[in-house]
Amino acid sequence: MAIERRSGADTRREILDAAVEVMAQRGVAGLNLSEVARLVGVRQPSLYKHFASLHAVYDEVFREGAERQLEAVTRAVRGSTPGLPALEAALEAIGRLAMANPVVAQLLSWRPVPDFTPSAEAFRPSVEMVAIVRATLRDAVAAGELDAAANSEEGLALVSIVVSGVLTQQLANEPDAGYEDGRFSSLMPRAVAMFVSYFAPKPQE
Numbered sequence: 001m002a003i004e005r006r007s008g009a010d011t012r013r014e015i016l017d018a019a020v021e022v023m024a025q026r027g028v029a030g031l032n033l034s035e036v037a038r039l040v041g042v043r044q045p046s047l048y049k050h051f052a053s054l055h056a057v058y059d060e061v062f063r064e065g066a067e068r069q070l071e072a073v074t075r076a077v078r079g080s081t082p083g084l085p086a087l088e089a090a091l092e093a094i095g096r097l098a099m100a101n102p103v104v105a106q107l108l109s110w111r112p113v114p115d116f117t118p119s120a121e122a123f124r125p126s127v128e129m130v131a132i133v134r135a136t137l138r139d140a141v142a143a144g145e146l147d148a149a150a151n152s153e154e155g156l157a158l159v160s161i162v163v164s165g166v167l168t169q170q171l172a173n174e175p176d177a178g179y180e181d182g183r184f185s186s187l188m189p190r191a192v193a194m195f196v197s198y199f200a201p202k203p204q205e
Helices: 008-026 033-040 054-078 084-100 102-109 120-142 153-173 185-198
Strands: none
Touching: 008 033, 008 054, 008 102, 033 054, 054 084, 054 102, 054 120, 084 102, 084 120, 084 153, 084 185, 102 153, 120 153, 153 185
16 A cells, blocks of 8 residues: 655645644644644654744744735735725735734734744745835825825834734634624724824815
8 A cells, every 4th residue: 555645845834734723722822843743643853854943833834924914915905096095905904814814913913922033034024015005105195195294104103003903902802703793803994094084184284
């Protein structure tokens, strides 16, 4: 009887999927490689052929999550009119992806593992995503939809606060709800409207 052998790529995929499963059960900071090995069906030392350490697993989960977030935001912006419509679409894409992948969302946004810092390579997609969001603010200012102050570090920080605040409340209180009917996620458009109102263009003197 032929024995089915898993490729290295397949095993890495299984390890990462198992890691997310363990984090969902035990909390993001509760990840341990012995449990991952048990789920994958290998001895723990075999995991080190694919990942050098526990933090290397966290790093790859972070990188993949950041890549998916970047892809979702890029698609949303490309499919929208530049300016406020693109900004709103980008923030909605972030929210929907976070609620569909709450474990990864925690790792990306909450830093729940005290001694883990993502590598520069893992963090790169997040930097690119922030640049895209910043561009939507710049376009909204150019279109006269927002005051020039919105295209600033303060404006960018407030956008982040709006999104993370809504999603943190949603994932902490109703992690299994849908985006449209979640107690907090359903308020995302109103939260964004508050941001827009704060940065409304000032009347010309």
